Structures are given as C-alpha cells and as structure tokens.
Amino acid sequence: MKKIYFIAIAMIAVAILIFSTAAEDMSTYSTFADAARSGKKVKVVGQLAKDKEMYYNPEKDPNYFSFYVNDAAGVSHKVVLLAEKPQDFELSEQIVVTGKMKKEAFVATDILMKCPSKYKDEEISIKKEQKG
Amino acid sequence: MENAISYIGEHLWPGRIGHAGILLGFVAALLSALAYFFATQRRDKPEAAQWTKIGRWAFAAHSLGILSVIGMLFYVMTRQYYEYQYVQAHVSDDLPFKYIFAAFWEGQEGSFLLWMFWHVVLGLVLVFKAGKWESPVMSMLALIQVFIGSMILGIYVGWGDDPLKLGSNPTLLLRQVMDAPIFNQVDYVSKLSGNGLNPLLQNYWMTIHPPTLFLGFASTSIPFCFAIAGLWLRKHTEWLQPALPWALFSGAILGTGILMGGAWAYEALSFGGYWAWDPVENMSLVPWLTLIAGIHTTLIAKSTGYSVKSSYAFYLLTFVLIVYSTFLTRSGVLGDTSVHAFTEMGLESQLILFLGFFTLLSLVMFFMRYKGVPAPPKEERITSREFWMFIGTLVLFFSAIIITGSTSLPVYNKIMQFFDPTFEGRVITEPEPHYNKYQLWIAVFIGLLTASAQLLRYKGVNWESYWPKFLRHAGVAVLLALGMSFLTTRWIEVKDIRHLTMLFAGWFAIAANTDYLITFIKGNLKLAGSTFSHIGFGLMLVGILASGLNKRVISSNPFIMDGLIEGADEQSLRNNILLFKNAPMQMGGYEVTYTRDTLDKFSRTYTVNYKKKDPQGQVLEEFELHPNILYDKSFSKVAASNPSTKRYLDRDVFTHIASLPQVEMDMEFRRKREDSLNYRRFDLFEGQEISFLDTVPIRDRDTSVLKRYTVQVESVSRETRHPDYKPEKGDFTVGARLRVQREGDDTVYLAEPMLVLRKDMLVSYPSQINEISAKVRLTDAIFTQLFVPESELGYKEYELTQGDSVRVGDLVVRFAGFNKQPDNRDYQPEKDDIAVSAVLDVRDAAGKTYEAQPVYLIRGSQPFNLKAEVEELGLHARFMSINPEKESASISLALTGKKRYTVPFEIATNSLRSDYIVLEAIEFPGINLFWLGSLLMMVGLAVGMWNRMRGSHA
Structure with missing residues (x-):
C-alpha cells in the first residue's frame, strides 16, 4: 500500500468530518416563530411591511434601526438592526435578516436586501420635456 | 414582427x-x-x-x-x-x-x-x-x-x-x-x-478589475488546452514544458485580478474589509487554488517524472471550475446568497451545456488515456521534496473542495428541490466564521509545507549526508519563527491557540524561505520565483491575522471593549457614531471632528479631522480624511458612499459615512419637510430689529416651552456667498446678513441667506442655523425693490464732449473720456464686440468722488447700451450714442437718491438639524503586510514565468 493512499484516506476522512460538522453552520430559512422557539441565531426571509413604522433617528442612536418584516408564514414582527438604515431600504423586494429573537424584537446582526434590478425594469426613461 | x-x-x-x-x-x-x-x-x-x-x-x-x-x-x-x-x-x-x-x-x-x-x-x-x-x-x-x-x-x-x-x-x-x-x-x-x-460602479476599479480578472479567466484556458493536447497526442511529458509558463502567467494575472477585487471592496466600497467569503469571490479563488496546485505538480513532473496525472487533472479541473464559476455567477442560482452576482438572463441551460460539455470532455480524455500516462514505478521517498510538495497540492485541492462545497449549497438546494419540491433549502448562517475555521488549518499546513519542502531536495538525493544540514536550517527557521511570533504578539493581540499556530506557520514560511533564498540559491533572482511567492504567502498570513483579528472599530463606545456594559456582545456590533459639525468627539484614542463639507456636481465630500493628543493636550499627529457620498443623477437620493482611508506603514484608518440626516439623503423628504416648516414673514430695513415668541420642543419629552427670538437685519448686498452656491456667468445675486438670537442662548448666530436669478430661474439658498434649529430664507419680493423699471427713473439726456461737466441735483458729473476696455460688472466681453464705455467722474456735495462707466456696445451689428449705477448715490447712467463728428457722447442720467432697501425674509424655528454625519471608522493594523505578501506572491509567479519562458527557448 502506498503512503499516498493513507494520506488520501486520511484527507477523505477529514473531509467527511468537516462536512458533517459543517451542518451546524447551516440552517434553513426560519420564520419568526421558529426563531422564538429555538432561541438560536437564524436567518429569516421575508418582505418589508411597508405599512408599519420604520424608525431611524441617528441623533438619538446611530446604531438603532427598527422596522417590521412579514415572514414566510405571513407573520409580521419587529426587527431591530444594530446599524444604520441601509440605502434604498424602502425599495427592497425581499429581505434576509440574520439574528436572534430577543424579548421585544428580532435583533439582526446582518441584513441582505434584494432590490429590483434595473434590467428587469421594462420602463424606458424618457427625457423630460424641455421648456422652450 | x-x-x-x-x-x-x-x-x-x-x-x-x-x-x-x-x-x-x-x-x-x-x-x-x-x-x-x-x-x-x-x-x-x-x-x-x-x-x-x-x-x-x-x-x-x-x-x-x-x-x-x-x-x-x-x-x-x-x-x-x-x-x-x-x-x-x-x-x-x-x-x-x-x-x-x-x-x-x-x-x-x-x-x-x-x-x-x-x-x-x-x-x-x-x-x-x-x-x-x-x-x-x-x-x-x-x-x-x-x-x-x-x-x-x-x-x-x-x-x-x-x-x-x-x-x-x-x-x-x-x-x-x-x-x-x-x-x-x-x-x-x-x-x-x-x-x-450604476453609481456604485463609477469607479476606476471598475475600469481595471474586470479586464484583469477576465484575462486571468481566459489564460486558464491555455494550460487546459495544452493538457487536452497532451492527452490527445499521448505526449504526456512534452506538453508540460510549454504549458508551465502559461500556467504561471495565468496564476499571476488571475491572482492579481482577485486581489484587485479585494482592494476594491476594501478601498472604494464600504464593506469594511477585503474578503467576505462571498460566493463570487470564492468561485474566482477556487480555480486559482487548483491552478497553483497544477503548477506545483508540473514542477514535480518536470524534475522527477511523478505527478503527471495530477498535472493533467489540476489544469483540466481549473478550467472546468472557471466555467462552473461563470455558471454560478451568471445563472442566477446564487440568488440571495451573494451581494454581487449578475442578474439572470435566461442563459442557464446554455451555461449548463457549456459546463457539462467541458466536464465530460475532460473526464473522457483523462480516463481514456489514464493507463498510458507514465509514472515512475517506485513511490516518492518520504524525505524527498516532491513528496511534500505533492501533499501540499493535495491540501490546496482539499481547500478548493471545501470552499466549492459550501459555496455550492444553493446548487444543491436547487437539485434537491427538483426531485422533492417540498425540500427546504439550507443556507450558511454566518459565512465568514464558517469558512475561516476550516481555511485557517489549510493556511497552517501550506505555511509549514512551503517552508519544509523548500529545504528538501528532489528525489531525496544524498539524504544520508544531507539530513544534518536540513535539520540545522529547519531548526534555525523554527527558532526564528518562534522569536518573530513572540514579537508579533507584543504588537497585535493573538491569544487563541489556532491563531498562534497560524502566526507561527506564517513566520516559519518566511524564515525558511528567506534562509533558502540567501544560503541555497545565493540570491540568484532567476531561481527566486518560488521563494518570493512563499515568503509572500507567509507575510500574507501574518497580515490576515493582524488586520482581521485586531481590526478595531474606532467609532464605537470606548467602554464596550472592556466589557463594562452589559450585553457587550450585541453592543460590539454598534459601529457607528454621530458627529456634529465642528464638535470634536473622543473615540478610539483620537479626537475626531467633522469640519467641512463641499458639494461638487453630484458628490458631497466631507472633511473629517483626526487628532491624536498626549495627556498634556499636545497634538502628536493629525490628519484629515475625505469620505464622500454620491447622489443619483436626479439628485433625489444618495446612490453611493465612498470611504476614505489614511494609510500608515503599520495600519490603516478607514472611514466611511454610514448615514446622514434624512434631509440630506432624501430630497423628496426634504421638500416635504421644507413645506411643513412654519415660516414667519418679516420685512425689515437694514439695522432694524424684531422679536417674536415661538415654541421649542424639549428633547426626548412631549412638551415644549415658549422662547423669544430676536432677529436683526445687518446688511443687504449683491456681493454675497453661500456654501452651496457655485457662481455662473450672468447670475444676478442678492444676499443679506441677519443676526439671530434665541432666549437663553448667549450666542448670536449669523444667517446669510441668498437669492440667485439665473436666466428665468429663481434659486433660493436658505441659511440653516443648526444650533437653534432655525432656517432663514429671503423672499423674491426683494427683487421688486432692486428692479425699478427704467421708464420710471426719469432720465435726462446730455450731449457731452471730453472734459464737460453737468450738474445733477447736488452732484457734479464730469465726462472724463472714452474707455475701450469697459469696466462694468454687467459687461462680459465676447468675440467681435465693439464696445466702449464713457468714464464718468461723479462728485457729491461733500466732495467725495465716484466713478461710473456706462457701456455702448455693438454686438452682431446690433447696438446696445448697458447702464452703470452708483448705488451709494442712487445715480443711474446710460451711454445712448456716439457722435463721431463732434467727438461727443450722448449720456442719459437719472438721480433717484440712495434707496433704503427693506429685506423681506422668512424664518422658521422648527427646522431639523442637518449638520451631522453618522460615521464608521475602523483601524486595520498590519494590513500592508497582507497587500505586500499577496503582491509578492504574484511577483514570484511572474519571476517564475519569465524564467521558464527563457528556459523554453534555450
């Protein structure tokens, strides 16, 4: 038996070990109900509840932005992001927040927004009529 | 149709x-x-x-x-x-x-x-x-x-x-x-x-990064084509020679392309780092890893005859991975896991065909010829360089597999959902720690292997007599590495055993390879390609540890670091700080002040001053950073925020504008807010004063108090300035200085609003007094005072030759002569103008003299005249015509007397503060080690290529 085979087998073993432990780093997209149940850090996917309050007042706290998200189950919940309000936040079609459920709100440490792409936009911008 | x-x-x-x-x-x-x-x-x-x-x-x-x-x-x-x-x-x-x-x-x-x-x-x-x-x-x-x-x-x-x-x-x-x-x-x-x-892409990196990266992509095709050619023609050893320089070229270019992506993210985008394990980044790194593995197996094959099969496999895999990366980033399959994937365009099936074809072709060619590929019958010796080099390539391959595995999770989800539509897709909750924890050990192994393999000899020749020398050099390198690691921990904080191991591996690679460069190849630069790259790799590891592990958020509450605040875990995420204009703030050992902002076209640049002081208050160092924001082309929203970084040899101070007052970010909101302001209107003469009562809300409470405001008009002037006003030719401006005071506040604030008439457009530049949330603007009624219709002035015409004087009221006006270079603020010379002014010396009753130069002008065969006005006296003068025979001028004069203008203005006391920025500032120690190390890696590859290219012609 060649030495190299031992090394290859060892590496494969480590690879299997890694991929089995890596499952811990993974999660499915949760709902707020799941997040409350597990108490762990999860990702929640949903849409911005545009009818509810968005609050960001940097004069009071530049690291506090709160808004409401409707999750996949249709439940609306308050989300607090410990950072500034992201640009073009209102335009987002879909929001993925990573964080934990706390007493009063879902505290997000990371946020990813999907904004409508300009390529899909079927509108054509037309020059504004120039005044003579 | x-x-x-x-x-x-x-x-x-x-x-x-x-x-x-x-x-x-x-x-x-x-x-x-x-x-x-x-x-x-x-x-x-x-x-x-x-x-x-x-x-x-x-x-x-x-x-x-x-x-x-x-x-x-x-x-x-x-x-x-x-x-x-x-x-x-x-x-x-x-x-x-x-x-x-x-x-x-x-x-x-x-x-x-x-x-x-x-x-x-x-x-x-x-x-x-x-x-x-x-x-x-x-x-x-x-x-x-x-x-x-x-x-x-x-x-x-x-x-x-x-x-x-x-x-x-x-x-x-x-x-x-x-x-x-x-x-x-x-x-x-x-x-x-x-x-x-897209304004985010309006950046010089967008000009240089894609061509470099795509040259990197394209150049991986060449070793691939050579590998296929080798298999095709059964010339299993000959193809290595011409393929190697191309592989080295590709390694250097693709590597540079990836680094440029990192530099872009770090320098111009507000990601706050150079690497985030984003799928798009990962999938350009992975082919580079297999390419580097291929380069190493090629070197083994050329020196010893081992690893020809692996060389084939790595080059074939590299190109297939490039196509896979293209598939991932362009098919839309990454969906919401990546920040910068392309949007889908309906090319999925074509991309799958592209990927499938070349994967299948590689597999078929490889296994059809597999048996015929030569390999030495004996195994590599464990004391040989090739053995450990090969292990190194396996580690690289291993790294490529686990990165690809995690990155391909969305693909796995798609496949599972194809078979089972109810399957719930999985995602990596936090990508950065996930990738870091595995790649750390890869880095350790590679670091150790680059050092020890370099000191070994191919085929392990004369091991019996060589081993004491090997041990001596390895031992010295270990000691040096330990010493340097210790010194490093004096500079940056490394506590975790995993990080200490990585630090040692980095220094060990640097020490052993530097030793090799000096004592084995005696500084022969032609042979130094590999040592350069390996030293670079070691430096990069140290740089990653220093800048990543010790990255320090300056713009945060100083007590958080010491764990004095409960819930510090959450608090440590609070990276932003609010800075009012001209109000210094202590943070992270610096006194930081936002001093200025200037608007140029669509971008507003902020000046942020950093000072480091000793306990006595002496300034030890001082610098200014200029982060800016870019508005979109309709000027309605902030489209991009560009950071600014102060570079020191041993650290960077990174600064970016995280947020601004909403009135500065969103013009729609600003308009609405402006409309909702409760303006009071006044009309005062210069020097006159007025006072009124208004409610002032108490911060953080729901009540308000009544306070008295006092406003005095100091002066009105046509020569005026405003921070947002950019003068243009033909502008007509008027501005006023007003002194505003609020009860209970000793300061008298100066407001300088102005109005600009540009062509048919009237633009108002209000003046904001942030300290008392007041806003003052002029109303256009001021223009009706400035523009008295000419017909109502009562001009009288005089025929004057040079030296003549006339009396107008108590003034004496003397015609001093013609001036062919007219001096009149309303006159802007144009080409082919025929212009002349009449110089009028005016003396008032008190004997004070003034000058006025009305202009007579022929432009495009049309005669014009431009009036001159002595505002202090209220004297208006027009140059109506010239009589060439008598050498006299026909001058119209009107005297209205000095006018007292009133200043119609409006003041609101409920305007929002707009004089602050929300700042994020991070210190990255040792980040230059990362850049230096990674550049040195690329230089090593380039040196290798240059050397091999000469070799192939010799």
Whole structure:
C-alpha cells in the first residue's frame, strides 16, 4: 500500500468530518416563530411591511434601526438592526435578516436586501420635456 | 414582427455590422475548431498543412468578427445611440467618458465579449508561438470560443410559441427587445435617454478589475488546452514544458485580478474589509487554488517524472471550475446568497451545456488515456521534496473542495428541490466564521509545507549526508519563527491557540524561505520565483491575522471593549457614531471632528479631522480624511458612499459615512419637510430689529416651552456667498446678513441667506442655523425693490464732449473720456464686440468722488447700451450714442437718491438639524503586510514565468 493512499484516506476522512460538522453552520430559512422557539441565531426571509413604522433617528442612536418584516408564514414582527438604515431600504423586494429573537424584537446582526434590478425594469426613461 | 413605421433618427448600420460580426465570430470559431481538429487528427498526412492553414484563417476571421462587435458596441456607446438596447441600459448623457469601458463590461454580454477578446489575443499569440502544439491547442481554444460566442448569438432555435433563445445579442435595437407605446412615434429616438452606469460602479476599479480578472479567466484556458493536447497526442511529458509558463502567467494575472477585487471592496466600497467569503469571490479563488496546485505538480513532473496525472487533472479541473464559476455567477442560482452576482438572463441551460460539455470532455480524455500516462514505478521517498510538495497540492485541492462545497449549497438546494419540491433549502448562517475555521488549518499546513519542502531536495538525493544540514536550517527557521511570533504578539493581540499556530506557520514560511533564498540559491533572482511567492504567502498570513483579528472599530463606545456594559456582545456590533459639525468627539484614542463639507456636481465630500493628543493636550499627529457620498443623477437620493482611508506603514484608518440626516439623503423628504416648516414673514430695513415668541420642543419629552427670538437685519448686498452656491456667468445675486438670537442662548448666530436669478430661474439658498434649529430664507419680493423699471427713473439726456461737466441735483458729473476696455460688472466681453464705455467722474456735495462707466456696445451689428449705477448715490447712467463728428457722447442720467432697501425674509424655528454625519471608522493594523505578501506572491509567479519562458527557448 502506498503512503499516498493513507494520506488520501486520511484527507477523505477529514473531509467527511468537516462536512458533517459543517451542518451546524447551516440552517434553513426560519420564520419568526421558529426563531422564538429555538432561541438560536437564524436567518429569516421575508418582505418589508411597508405599512408599519420604520424608525431611524441617528441623533438619538446611530446604531438603532427598527422596522417590521412579514415572514414566510405571513407573520409580521419587529426587527431591530444594530446599524444604520441601509440605502434604498424602502425599495427592497425581499429581505434576509440574520439574528436572534430577543424579548421585544428580532435583533439582526446582518441584513441582505434584494432590490429590483434595473434590467428587469421594462420602463424606458424618457427625457423630460424641455421648456422652450 | 415587422414594423410598418419608418423611424427617424435611427442609426442602423452599426447594428448590422455588429450582428454580422457576431455571426462571423461564431461560425468562424466553429470552422477553426474543426479545421484544427482535422489538422491534429491527420497530423502525419500531407493535408495537415492545408487544414492548419484553414484553421488559422478561420481564427483570423473569428478575431475580426469579435473585434468588430466590440468596436461597434464602443462606437454606439460613445455616440450615445440610445436606440440600441445595450447603450440605453448602460450609458447616459451624464456618464463621464472615462467610464465608457466600465459601462461596456457592466452587462453580461459585454463581459462575455471581454472574455472572448482575451481569448482572441492569447490565441493569436499561440498561432505564432505554439509551434507543433498549434493545431490541438487552437482546436480546443476555438471550441471554447464557440461556446462563449453562443452566449451573444441571440438566435431562436426551434419552432412554435416558445422557441429556445440562444444567447443574448447586444447589438439589438430597443424596439426589437421590448414593446412599448413609445415605438408608435416615428421620432422616438430623440425622446430616449439612457439608464447609465450604476453609481456604485463609477469607479476606476471598475475600469481595471474586470479586464484583469477576465484575462486571468481566459489564460486558464491555455494550460487546459495544452493538457487536452497532451492527452490527445499521448505526449504526456512534452506538453508540460510549454504549458508551465502559461500556467504561471495565468496564476499571476488571475491572482492579481482577485486581489484587485479585494482592494476594491476594501478601498472604494464600504464593506469594511477585503474578503467576505462571498460566493463570487470564492468561485474566482477556487480555480486559482487548483491552478497553483497544477503548477506545483508540473514542477514535480518536470524534475522527477511523478505527478503527471495530477498535472493533467489540476489544469483540466481549473478550467472546468472557471466555467462552473461563470455558471454560478451568471445563472442566477446564487440568488440571495451573494451581494454581487449578475442578474439572470435566461442563459442557464446554455451555461449548463457549456459546463457539462467541458466536464465530460475532460473526464473522457483523462480516463481514456489514464493507463498510458507514465509514472515512475517506485513511490516518492518520504524525505524527498516532491513528496511534500505533492501533499501540499493535495491540501490546496482539499481547500478548493471545501470552499466549492459550501459555496455550492444553493446548487444543491436547487437539485434537491427538483426531485422533492417540498425540500427546504439550507443556507450558511454566518459565512465568514464558517469558512475561516476550516481555511485557517489549510493556511497552517501550506505555511509549514512551503517552508519544509523548500529545504528538501528532489528525489531525496544524498539524504544520508544531507539530513544534518536540513535539520540545522529547519531548526534555525523554527527558532526564528518562534522569536518573530513572540514579537508579533507584543504588537497585535493573538491569544487563541489556532491563531498562534497560524502566526507561527506564517513566520516559519518566511524564515525558511528567506534562509533558502540567501544560503541555497545565493540570491540568484532567476531561481527566486518560488521563494518570493512563499515568503509572500507567509507575510500574507501574518497580515490576515493582524488586520482581521485586531481590526478595531474606532467609532464605537470606548467602554464596550472592556466589557463594562452589559450585553457587550450585541453592543460590539454598534459601529457607528454621530458627529456634529465642528464638535470634536473622543473615540478610539483620537479626537475626531467633522469640519467641512463641499458639494461638487453630484458628490458631497466631507472633511473629517483626526487628532491624536498626549495627556498634556499636545497634538502628536493629525490628519484629515475625505469620505464622500454620491447622489443619483436626479439628485433625489444618495446612490453611493465612498470611504476614505489614511494609510500608515503599520495600519490603516478607514472611514466611511454610514448615514446622514434624512434631509440630506432624501430630497423628496426634504421638500416635504421644507413645506411643513412654519415660516414667519418679516420685512425689515437694514439695522432694524424684531422679536417674536415661538415654541421649542424639549428633547426626548412631549412638551415644549415658549422662547423669544430676536432677529436683526445687518446688511443687504449683491456681493454675497453661500456654501452651496457655485457662481455662473450672468447670475444676478442678492444676499443679506441677519443676526439671530434665541432666549437663553448667549450666542448670536449669523444667517446669510441668498437669492440667485439665473436666466428665468429663481434659486433660493436658505441659511440653516443648526444650533437653534432655525432656517432663514429671503423672499423674491426683494427683487421688486432692486428692479425699478427704467421708464420710471426719469432720465435726462446730455450731449457731452471730453472734459464737460453737468450738474445733477447736488452732484457734479464730469465726462472724463472714452474707455475701450469697459469696466462694468454687467459687461462680459465676447468675440467681435465693439464696445466702449464713457468714464464718468461723479462728485457729491461733500466732495467725495465716484466713478461710473456706462457701456455702448455693438454686438452682431446690433447696438446696445448697458447702464452703470452708483448705488451709494442712487445715480443711474446710460451711454445712448456716439457722435463721431463732434467727438461727443450722448449720456442719459437719472438721480433717484440712495434707496433704503427693506429685506423681506422668512424664518422658521422648527427646522431639523442637518449638520451631522453618522460615521464608521475602523483601524486595520498590519494590513500592508497582507497587500505586500499577496503582491509578492504574484511577483514570484511572474519571476517564475519569465524564467521558464527563457528556459523554453534555450
């Protein structure tokens, strides 16, 4: 038996070990109900509840932005992001927040927004009529 | 669908040329691949030369086709022919010319063209330089071009209602890709405007990063083609020689391209780091890792005859991974896991075909020839360099597998959902720690192996006599590494055993390779490529540890770090701090002040001053940073925020504007807010004072108090300034200085609002007093006072020759003579003007003298006259005509007396504060070690390539 085979087998073993432990780093997209149940850090996917309050007042706290998200189950919940309000936040079609459920709100440490792409936009911008 | 309308203003010929170029490029690539295929298959027959000739000409035609598409696209883009869909999507009137390249490869089609362009360039080099390898290598390269070319074909295959669309053609007209009512107008072209380039991408990195990266992508094709050629011709050892310089070239360029991406993210985008394990980043790194593995196995194979099979495997895999990376980033499969993937364009099935074809081809070729590939019968000795080098390549391969595995999670989800629609997709909750925890050990192994393998000899020759020397050098390197690691922990904080191990591995690689450079190859730079790269790798590891582990958020509450605040875990995420203008703030050992902001076109640049002081208050160091924000072209929203970084040798101070007052970010909100302000209107003479009561809300409470405000008009003037006002020719301006005071506040604040009349437009520049939330603006009524109609002034005309004086009221006006260079603030000279002014000396009753120069002017054969006014006296003068015979001038004079202007103004006391920024500031220690190390790696690869290229000709 060649030495190299031992090394290859060892590496494969480590690879299997890694991929089995890596499952811990993974999660499915949760709902707020799941997040409350597990108490762990999860990702929640949903849409911005545009009818509810968005609050960001940097004069009071530049690291506090709160808004409401409707999750996949249709439940609306308050989300607090410990950072500034992201640009073009209102335009987002879909929001993925990573964080934990706390007493009063879902505290997000990371946020990813999907904004409508300009390529899909079927509108054509037309020059504004120039005044003579 | 045929359009019955004949349109006005369309430029159709570039589109026709471009379309012809696409078809020519595609067909000629196919022909070239076939011709070179036959040239290879029948290489021993006389017709081979004929086939090669056809292959060459076909490739030349292909090159012509691709270059003409590129040329045509650039032409229509620079001409702003918006009737073209690609132009409309990526160009706009206000796009600076320097970003035309960036706009070109912003779109998928443009970036495919860029990729093909580099294949064309590399292919032409190969036609001349590849010699006997030309036919098989070019056959493969042309075949790759066929596949990429199909991505921009834009033809429909199949029949019926839903034919398969093959590729997306960038030369189509807008009206060919969409239906809109505007196309019912014959002159629709003149009504179009472009979308332009995303402001986030309006950056010089967008000009240099994609071409470098795509040259890197394209150059991985060459070792791939050589590998296929080697298998095809069964020349299993000969292909390594010509493939190696190309592989080294590719390693250097692809590596540089990846680094540029990191530098862009760090320097120009507000990601706050250079690497985030984003899928797009990962999938450009992975092929680089396998390519580097391939370079190492090639070196083993050339020196010892081992690892030929692995060399094949790595080069084949590298290209397949490049295609896989293309598939991931362009098919839309990454979805919401990546920040910067392209949007989907319906190319998924074509990309899968591209990937499937080359994967299958590689597998078939590899396993068909597997048995015939030579390998020495004996195993590598454990004391040989090749053994440990090979282990190193396995570690790299291993790294590639686990990165690819995690990155491919969305693909796995898609496949599972295909079989089981109820399957719930999985995601990595936190990518950065996930990747870091595995790659850390990869880095440790590679660091240790680059050091120890370098000191070993190929085939382990004379190990019996060599081992004491090996141990001596290895021992010295270990001691040096331990010493340096210890010193490093004095500078940066490294506590975790895993990080300490990585630190040691980095220094061990540096020490052993430096030793090798000095004592073994005696500083011979020609042989130094590998040591450079390995030292670079070691430095990079130290740099990653220093900048990543000790990255310090300056802009945060200083007590958080010490764990004095409960819930510090959460608090430590709070990276932003609020800075009021001119109010210094202590943070992270600096005194930080936001001092200034200036608006230039669409970008507002903020000046942030950093001071470091000793306990006595002496300034030890001071610097200014200039982060800026870019508004979108309609000036309604902030489109991008660009950071600014102070670079020291041992650390960087990174600063970026995280947020601004809403009135500065959102012009819609600003307008609404402005409309809701409760303005009080006053009309005062200069020097007059007024006071009024108004409610002031108490912060953080729901009540308010009544306070008295006092306003005094200090002066009114036409010479005036405002921070946002940029003077333009022909502007008519008026401004006032007002002194505003609020009860209970000792400071008297100065407000300087102004009004500008520009052509027919009246622009108001209000003055904001942030400290008391007051806003003052002038009303346009002030102009009715400034403009008394000329007919109401009561002019009297005088005929004057030089030296004549007249009496007007109690003034004496003397005509001092003509002036051919008129001095009059309303007169702007133009070419071909005939202009002359009458110099009038005016003396008042008190004996004080003034001068006025009314102008007589012939412009474009039309006579004009421009009045002059002595405002202090209220004297108006016009130069009506010249009488050349008598050498006299006809002057009209009117005296209205000095006017007392009133200043009509409005003041609101509930205006929002707009004088602050929300700042994020991070200190990255030792980040230059990372850049230096990674650059040194690339330099090493380039030195290796240069050396091998000379070697191959010798």
